[in-house]
Amino acid sequence: MASRNYKIAVVPGDGTGPEVVAEGIKVLKAAASKFGFSMEFTQFPWGGEHYLATGEILPEDACDTLRRFDAMFLGAIGSPKVKPGILEKGILLKLRFELDQYINLRPVKLFPGVETPLAGKTPADIDYVVVRENTGDVYTGMGGSAAAGTPDEVAVQEMVYTRKQADRCLKYAFELAASRHTAESPWRGLSEEDRKAGYTSQLTLCGKTNVLTYVCGMWEKAFHEMAKQYPTVKCAYCHVDATCMWMVKNPEWFDVIVTTNMFGDIITDLGAMTAGGMGISAGGNLNPDGVSMFEPIGGSAPKYTGLGVINPCAAILAAAMMLDYLGEKEAAAAVEKSVAFCTAEKLKSLSAGKMGYSTSQVGDLVAGNL
Ligand code: IPM
Numbered sequence: 001m002a003s004r005n006y007k008i009a010v011v012p013g014d015g016t017g018p019e020v021v022a023e024g025i026k027v028l029k030a031a032a033s034k035f036g037f038s039m040e041f042t043q044f045p046w047g048g049e050h051y052l053a054t055g056e057i058l059p060e061d062a063c064d065t066l067r068r069f070d071a072m073f074l075g076a077i078g079s080p081k082v083k084p085g086i087l088e089k090g091i092l093l094k095l096r097f098e099l100d101q102y103i104n105l106r107p108v109k110l111f112p113g114v115e116t117p118l119a120g121k122t123p124a125d126i127d128y129v130v131v132r133e134n135t136g137d138v139y140t141g142m143g144g145s146a147a148a149g150t151p152d153e154v155a156v157q158e159m160v161y162t163r164k165q166a167d168r169c170l171k172y173a174f175e176l177a178a179s180r181h182t183a184e185s186p187w188r189g190l191s192e193e194d195r196k197a198g199y200t201s202q203l204t205l206c207g208k209t210n211v212l213t214y215v216c217g218m219w220e221k222a223f224h225e226m227a228k229q230y231p232t233v234k235c236a237y238c239h240v241d242a243t244c245m246w247m248v249k250n251p252e253w254f255d256v257i258v259t260t261n262m263f264g265d266i267i268t269d270l271g272a273m274t275a276g277g278m279g280i281s282a283g284g285n286l287n288p289d290g291v292s293m294f295e296p297i298g299g300s301a302p303k304y305t306g307l308g309v310i311n312p313c314a315a316i317l318a319a320a321m322m323l324d325y326l327g328e329k330e331a332a333a334a335v336e337k338s339v340a341f342c343t344a345e346k347l348k349s350l351s352a353g354k355m356g357y358s359t360s361q362v363g364d365l366v367a368g369n370l
């Protein structure tokens with residue numbers, strides 16, 4: 001039986017990262033004592049301040065060190081004092097790539113009591129998951145430029161995918177879709193005929209096959225080939241521009257969406273806003289065979305740093321995703337439920353400074369109501 005003592009690498013990072021991570025850890029400790037497991041936290045100082053003080057972005061052996069942990073918990077990376085790109089590429093993207101965290105899992109879920117900008121939509125309408133491929137696409141950085149500084153300057157940055165990258169991401173998405181619902185309790189968006197046909201869930205491939213014929217064409221082919229192994233998953237396809245449209249107009253049409261890295265980056269910010277914003281949006285960078293990293297998807301929010309007003313719910317939900325991933329399903333569900341209790345009954349707003357509670361009081365509320 002797997003050990004229920006988990007070693008967690010913590011990177012609080014920049015800005016409000018340390019404040020929200022502290023609340024995540026508070027809730028994790030409370031969950032551990034309630035559900036009978038233990039967690040050991042080891043902090044790493046990487047981020048903007050560390051870089052400015054030492055000149056080091058990440059130590060040479062960072063990934064080897066991190067591979068010895070069961071999971072990673074990250075606050076936020078990014079500082080207004082450092083040129084854009086250095087920390088993002090040097091820390092966040094480097095960790096995702098080197099640790100081969102090829103899935104970026106981002107739930108889009110409207111919690112009870114949370115205001116959505118989508119008129120008339122309720123928690124029953126906004127409850128899906130985006131599986132964003134996390135290692136390929138324009139993010140590989142393949143490209144270059146020539147004749148810089150002249151009117152003939154030219155720049156290319158290529159959308160790059162291998163079939164293997166598409167296949168492993170699709171496999172994760174199909175498995176997730178297949179296990180998200182059961183025959184007894186199928187996804188609410190299926191029609192009577194769909195149910196009779198044996199479907200329990202839906203997986204939507206989001207691409208742009210009308211323009212990116214090579215890359216998205218390869219994904220689409222791989223998608224339909226793999227679909228044969230998942231008879232309970234109803235397959236759908238949606239161009240990325242139309243996906244944005246439906247995410248706003250009919251979010252209830254989605255169950256699981258799988259997409260490429262850049263499209264996934266963009267649509268998950270849109271999804272986060274429809275579910276109440278960055279204060280409540282969490283994600284996991286997963287390597288199903290390695291070490292995974294969980295983070296609130298918002299940034300370092302420099303202007304709120306140190307004020308104790310930032311909403312820690314996103315970090316707490318990232319912690320819940322981590323528990324789920326580690327196999328502590330009951331604890332994960334309890335944390336999520338406790339957050340839902342707070343959004344429904346306690347918090348006045350999800351926005352920084354308007355919650356009616358301080359950052360650490362929100363952590364206390366979630367921990368206390370487990
Ligand atoms: C995200 C962020 C990152 C990304 C940036 C900071 C490199 O926007 O996690 O979505 O583009 O993946």
Ligand code: MN
Nearest residue numbers: 265266268269
């Ligand atoms: Mn992003």
